[in-house]
Amino acid sequence: MKTKIFEYEGLHATVWHQHESGQLYWLSHGIIVIETELAQWAVTPGSVGWFPAHLLHRAWAPGSVKGHCLYLEPSSSVPFPPKAGIYGADAFVLVLLERICRSGHLSSSMDYLDTLLKVLGYEIAQLTELPLQLTLPEDRRARNVANELLKNPGCVLNQTQLAQQWGLSVRNLSRLFTQQTGLSFSQWRQQAKVVSSLQWVLAGLPVSEVASLSGYSNVSAYIEIFRQRFGKTPGQFKAH
Incomplete structure (x- = not known):
């Protein structure tokens, strides 16, 4: 087990990689996005993000971020979830994480x-798994459309224009999103917008x-869509 404290002042990104150990993220400020081949997760303050060993991924922070990462060797004796997920962290879990980090630095006994x-x-x-996951399409052309919308959630292009831009018919684009993400294209685009907005909500923008x-x-x-997705208004989410 090892811990890492990280702090980035601006845009930060990693290349695709994987670890021999599992990773547990928790933040005191900002947002960090973890993307795998099939999904994207947003870790925010008040949550913990768990990502198992050998999971191919990349990470990026759209703005200033502070937090911790705990690296855990795979072990059958430690009952961490088999799949990646974001969970709402209660006060006890946060205190427990602090104690684990402190004990690791103090060379406490391995049994402890x-x-x-x-x-x-x-x-x-x-813990309750939070709705901070966005499933991504596997098809390369549909994934290009998804990436465009994630990079630019305020994109003004409509579905027909986006399909044409990446060599798809509107019908095929709709079919691919429905089959590979479980959401219609319009539903997925709406969810991508509201998940992407977290970076600005947490930055304190009006x-x-x-x-x-x-x-x-x-x-x-926007406020109503945000409330439907996260169960809180943007103001309540930021204050949590």
Whole structure:
């Protein structure tokens, strides 16, 4: 087990890579996005992100971010989830993570650390998984469309224009998104907008500006879509 404290002041990104160990992320400020071949996860303050060993991924932070990463060797005795996920962190889990980090630096006994890690694994299994995952299409052309919308959530191109830009018919684009993400193209685009907006919500921008950057001309509509996705308004999410 090892821990890493990270702090980036601006845009930060990694190349595609994988680790021999599992990774547990938690933040005190900002947002970090973890992307795998099939999905994208957003880790925010108040959550913990778990990513198993050998998972091919890349990470990027759209702005300033501070947090910790705990690297855990695969072990059958530590009951961490078999799949990646983002979980709402309660006060006990956050204190437990702090104790694990401190104990690792103080060279505590391995038995003590193993016990803390086991407790952490059991606690994470009880946490609520948060709706911070966005499934990505596998088809290369549909993935190009998805990447375009994730890079530019305020994109003004309509579905027909996006399909033509990447050599697809509107019908094929709709079919690929439905089959490979479980959402219609319009539903997926709406979810991508609201997930992308988290970076500006957490940066403290006015909600009207966040809505505009996310491609919403109606602030009330943006707030309602955000509430449907996360169970909170943007203001409540930031204050959490």
